[in-house]
Amino acid sequence: MSVSLRDVTIREGAQMPGREYAVADRLSAARALDSLGLDAIQAGFPAVGGTDREAIRRLAGDDDVTADVVGIARATTGDVEAALDAEADVVEVFVPTSERQLDHVLGASRDEAMQMAAAALGRARDGGAAVHLTLVDGFRTEPADLVAVYERFPSVPTITVADTVGARTPDGVRDLVAHLVDRGVDGDRLGVHFHDDMGVAVANTLAAVDAGAATADVSVASLGERAGNAALERVVVADGVDGPGDCAAALDRAALVPACEAALDALGESVDPRTPVLGADVTTHESGIHTAAMLRDPGTFEPFDPAEFGGNRRLVFGAGSGRGSARVLLERAGVEPTDRRVTRLLDLLAERGPMDEREASALVDAEF
Known part of the structure; x- marks a missing residue:
């Protein structure tokens, strides 16, 4: 029906x-x-x-x-x-x-x-x-x-x-x-x-x-x-x-x-950033645990794919990013994620962030 x-x-x-x-x-x-x-x-x-x-x-x-x-x-x-x-x-x-x-x-x-x-x-x-x-x-x-x-x-x-x-x-x-x-x-x-x-x-x-x-x-x-x-x-x-x-x-x-x-x-109406579906914060992720998993599989921490309904997902990298996120960013760029490189990338993210996924990938390409 x-x-x-x-x-x-x-x-x-x-x-x-x-x-x-x-x-x-x-x-x-x-x-x-x-x-x-x-x-x-x-x-x-x-x-x-x-x-x-x-x-x-x-x-x-x-x-x-x-x-x-x-x-x-x-x-x-x-x-x-x-x-x-x-x-x-x-x-x-x-x-x-x-x-x-x-x-x-x-x-x-x-x-x-x-x-x-x-x-x-x-x-x-x-x-x-x-x-x-x-x-x-x-x-x-x-x-x-x-x-x-x-x-x-x-x-x-x-x-x-x-x-x-x-x-x-x-x-x-x-x-x-x-x-x-x-x-x-x-x-x-x-x-x-x-x-x-x-x-x-x-x-x-x-x-x-x-x-x-x-x-x-x-x-x-x-x-x-x-x-x-x-x-x-x-x-x-x-x-x-x-x-x-x-x-x-x-x-x-x-x-x-x-x-x-x-x-x-x-x-002339607006919504709170945390409003379900339409709020900007609802599809924005910064937690290190979340972003590390979502770089591999976005559905890990999402109930639905925002793109299916015309929305956008935003992963944010900065001072709150964890080692897992840094490792995945390096791996995706074809860079071996040694402990030294992970630490350096986290320092760069903390210094220059917050930034979105595209900017974070560009940073890796430029610095590694």
């Missing part, structure tokens, strides 16, 4: 405090992400303002963008009209389904909420858009009530169950998705959306896919409100380490890191 990945970077990222992504920035980010082969890109929330509407309109009208361009809408006529005015390919209606969200956010009964959703979906269809439905706080909704939504809207191709407040862990996610499938919900119609409040959004996404969900929302570098969402790059890499798995198979893996970096640059 190939999993449909829908990117929410732009829409979720714009909800973070102090963010005001311009139209041009959204277009650049979306085009970079589209190059990966994503199925859909949420470029904004049309009802909130002209920037969102214009970005969606221009992306939806761009013949070079192959992903569906999605505009989200509450289950209200005004929101749906704004999404239609933006000419979104898909209008994704969202509505609360948990008791506390129905009571404290919508102020309506479950039946009233479903009537609102039905009216919104009908208006979006009448306006010529494809439709999706997202169930807000779905993972804190009674399973029977979720099944009832799928049964009530059989013609909606994707209904997403959202872990809106990041309240679930992988075991519970797997159990709920499996339960829905067992109760007759078609996995091809079942989407998931996770927030990272407890740091398990990626694990939750993989658990949901493993249990039968066919669609997953992801965001570059986990950009999104509060702790963010399931990170696109981590989902793809983690799923592909033993694979490629269902998520990794759907995308151009060799373009993953460059596309994510381009999207971040376009939005």
Whole structure:
């Protein structure tokens, strides 16, 4: 089963405090992400303002963008009209389904909420858009009530169950998705959306896919409100380490890191150097024990080959390099690694380093 990945970077990222992504920035980010082969890109929330509407309109009208361009809408006529005015390919209606969200956010009964959703979906269809439905706080909704939504809207191709407040862990996610499938919900119609409040959004996404969900929302570098969402790059890499798995198979893996970096640059966002997959320090190695082994076999201290996902490995040599690293550098240059030569090379590395592998090899060629 190939999993449909829908990117929410732009829409979720714009909800973070102090963010005001311009139209041009959204277009650049979306085009970079589209190059990966994503199925859909949420470029904004049309009802909130002209920037969102214009970005969606221009992306939806761009013949070079192959992903569906999605505009989200509450289950209200005004929101749906704004999404239609933006000419979104898909209008994704969202509505609360948990008791506390129905009571404290919508102020309506479950039946009233479903009537609102039905009216919104009908208006979006009448306006010529494809439709999706997202169930807000779905993972804190009674399973029977979720099944009832799928049964009530059989013609909606994707209904997403959202872990809106990041309240679930992988075991519970797997159990709920499996339960829905067992109760007759078609996995091809079942989407998931996770927030990272407890740091398990990626694990939750993989658990949901493993249990039968066919669609997953992801965001570059986990950009999104509060702790963010399931990170696109981590989902793809983690799923592909033993694979490629269902998520990794759907995308151009060799373009993953460059596309994510381009999207971040376009939005003016950055990541901590130790951020998984995208952080510079994650594929940089300086420890003498590590570099000595990795000169022979990089996989010794790596879970995956960065080049497989468009990234780069960097071995650093300097004062922290050990005798093992020096021996391998000499051997690779065809120089016998005597104790004297190893000591001399370590002194040179400590004096002139830190340097990368190419520079270290050039040093050996020049001095030995």
